Amino acid sequence: MSQQPARVAVIRDVARLAGVSHQTVSRVLNNHPSVREETRDRVLRAVQQLNFRPNAMARGLAGRRSRLIGVVSFDTLLYGPAATLLGLERAARRAGYGIRIVALEQLDRAGVAEAVDRLTEQSVDGVVIIAPLMTAAAAVHSLPTGVPAVVVESDTAGELPSVSVDQVAGARLAVEHLLALGHRTVWHVSGPQDWLEARDRVDGWRQALEAAGCRVPPMVSGDWSPRSGYEAGRLLADRPDVTAVFCANDQQALGMLRALHEQGRRAPEDVSVVGFDDIPEAAYLSPPLTTVRQDFDEVGRRCLAALLELFDGGGPAVRHPRVPPSLVVRASSGPPRSA
Numbered sequence: 001m002s003q004q005p006a007r008v009a010v011i012r013d014v015a016r017l018a019g020v021s022h023q024t025v026s027r028v029l030n031n032h033p034s035v036r037e038e039t040r041d042r043v044l045r046a047v048q049q050l051n052f053r054p055n056a057m058a059r060g061l062a063g064r065r066s067r068l069i070g071v072v073s074f075d076t077l078l079y080g081p082a083a084t085l086l087g088l089e090r091a092a093r094r095a096g097y098g099i100r101i102v103a104l105e106q107l108d109r110a111g112v113a114e115a116v117d118r119l120t121e122q123s124v125d126g127v128v129i130i131a132p133l134m135t136a137a138a139a140v141h142s143l144p145t146g147v148p149a150v151v152v153e154s155d156t157a158g159e160l161p162s163v164s165v166d167q168v169a170g171a172r173l174a175v176e177h178l179l180a181l182g183h184r185t186v187w188h189v190s191g192p193q194d195w196l197e198a199r200d201r202v203d204g205w206r207q208a209l210e211a212a213g214c215r216v217p218p219m220v221s222g223d224w225s226p227r228s229g230y231e232a233g234r235l236l237a238d239r240p241d242v243t244a245v246f247c248a249n250d251q252q253a254l255g256m257l258r259a260l261h262e263q264g265r266r267a268p269e270d271v272s273v274v275g276f277d278d279i280p281e282a283a284y285l286s287p288p289l290t291t292v293r294q295d296f297d298e299v300g301r302r303c304l305a306a307l308l309e310l311f312d313g314g315g316p317a318v319r320h321p322r323v324p325p326s327l328v329v330r331a332s333s334g335p336p337r338s339a
Contacts, residue, residue, distance in 0.1 A: 011052070018046040026121045069307065070119030071101045072112055073130040078224060079249070079279050080197065080294070084130055084152055087300030095304055100124055107131060112139035116147060126307045128152060134194050148310035150303050153196060161306040163299055163323070167197050170292040170325035171204025174246045174274045177290070177327055179212050182335045183244035183272065189220045189232040189256065191248040201248050201276065222248060226255035233259025236271075243271060243336040250275035250282050250291055257285060257332070268334035278328055288330035298323050 011029075015022040020039060027035050028043040035043075046052075069092055073085055085101070092099050100122050102115040116127055126148035131140055140151055140160060151162045178186045188205045191198030202219065209216045220235065222228035229252030236242045237260050247253040253275030260271055267273050267287055275282065278293035302323065 013050055014043065014046045014052050017050060018043045021117075022121075026117070065125050065311070066123040067097050068122065068124045069097050069099050069304075070116070070122070070124035070127040071099050071130065072104065072107075072115045072119070072127060073101065074104045074107050074133075079251070079277050080153075080296075081130055081132060083277075083294070083296040084299055087296035087298075088128060088152075088303055089300070090297060091300035091304040095308075097125075097304070107133050107136040107139060109139040112136065116149075120147060125311060126150070128303050128307065132196055134196060134199075148307060150306045150310075152299065152303060161310070163302045163306060165294045165299060165325055166322035167200035167325075168204035168207065169322075170276060170294070171201040171246070172208040173325065173327040174276065174290075174292050175205050175208035176212075177329065178244040178246065178272055178274060178333060179208070179214065181244075181272065181333065182338070184336075185209060185214045185217055186244045186246050187217050187220065187236060187242055189222045189229055189245065189247045189252050191252075192223050193221070195224075198248055205246055222252050224249055224251060226251045226258075228252055229255030230259045232256060234263065237263035237265050243338075244333075245271060245273050247273065247275045250277045250279045250289060253289055253291070253332070254281075254285060257287075257289075267332050269337070272333040272336070274333055282328075283330065285332070287332045290330045290333040291328050293326045293328050295323050295325070 011025050012022050015025045018025065018039075020043060024035065024039060025043055028040050029047075069088075071085065071088060073081060076082070089099055100119055102118055104111045104115060112129065119127055128150050129136070129140060130152045132153040149160055151160050153164045175186045186205065186209065188202065190202050193199060193202075206216055220232045222232060229247055232245075232247075232252070233256040236245060236256075245256060247256055253273050256273050257267055260267055260273070265271050273289070275289050275291040276294075278291045282289040282291050
């Protein structure tokens with residue numbers, strides 16, 4: 001009667017015997033500095049008891065780079081985060097790196113920590129965290145030490161290097177363009193206020209108006225969706241004093257144009273509309289949309305450069321200046337009738 005071959009222990013067996021998570025076992029095996037000595041000893045005893053041997057591929061990667069970059073993002077189809085991810089992938093591919101993505105439903109402390117653990121198990125050389133939500137700040141601060149990391153679209157990254165588009169400057173470009181056309185003030189449909197980008201665009205809108213000595217009208221709150229722009233348009237279309245609107249993104253501007261059309265107000269003859277992002281469809285709206293373009297390829301390039309600085313120097317990367325946006329003028333903006 002033939003004997004069955006002995007079962008080979010795996011990392012989860014070690015974790016179960018030591019009473020820790022498999023991520024903790026991985027940290028011990030990779031000599032991660034954030035593991036307590038008591039925990040490290042318990043894991044090593046379990047490794048010895050089970051005669052656990054890491055697989056050959058893991059041993060081979062231990063002394064060299066895997067040329068893999070981990071990306072932590074959240075599960076969204078919004079243009080900005082998706083385009084940021086695409087820009088990062090392009091930059092990584094040009095430099096000979098692959099990427100591993102963990103998409104989270106919510107960017108909270110526990111979710112980000114677990115995502116980083118999952119990526120380190122895959123032997124990534126470093127991590128990029130796309131963190132446009134304010135709730136992601138605490139999660140970014142709680143990253144394990146020793147993991148090279150760069151944060152995108154976050155001004156609350158502490159000591160971590162961060163890369164972002166200058167949202168305040170972009171909003172100012174939009175408002176200053178409308179004021180230069182002769183509008184006395186500019187109304188604003190904002191994004192959701194738990195987004196850093198939305199907050200910065202509100203700041204830029206207000207700064208531009210105050211710098212020009214113009215009245216700051218009440219802000220209309222939105223949620224990035226065309227529907228919120230449409231609802232804001234129905235509200236503002238009844239006001240004859242509204243001649244210019246800056247929408248926090250192009251999807252809102254799309255809804256705004258639809259609502260103005262239904263209410264018999266033409267763009268730009270009656271109301272000028274400016275968006276933000278320069279989505280691929282912006283040039284084909286009716287009328288073609290004036291908007292602020294973000295250079296997501298440059299964001300990706302700077303993220304990769306910051307990570308490479310961490311890999312090569314072992315210390316904190318130099319913080320890069322914010323990526324400047326640009327204004328794309330099309331037919332949706334023009335001088336008011338009074339001009």
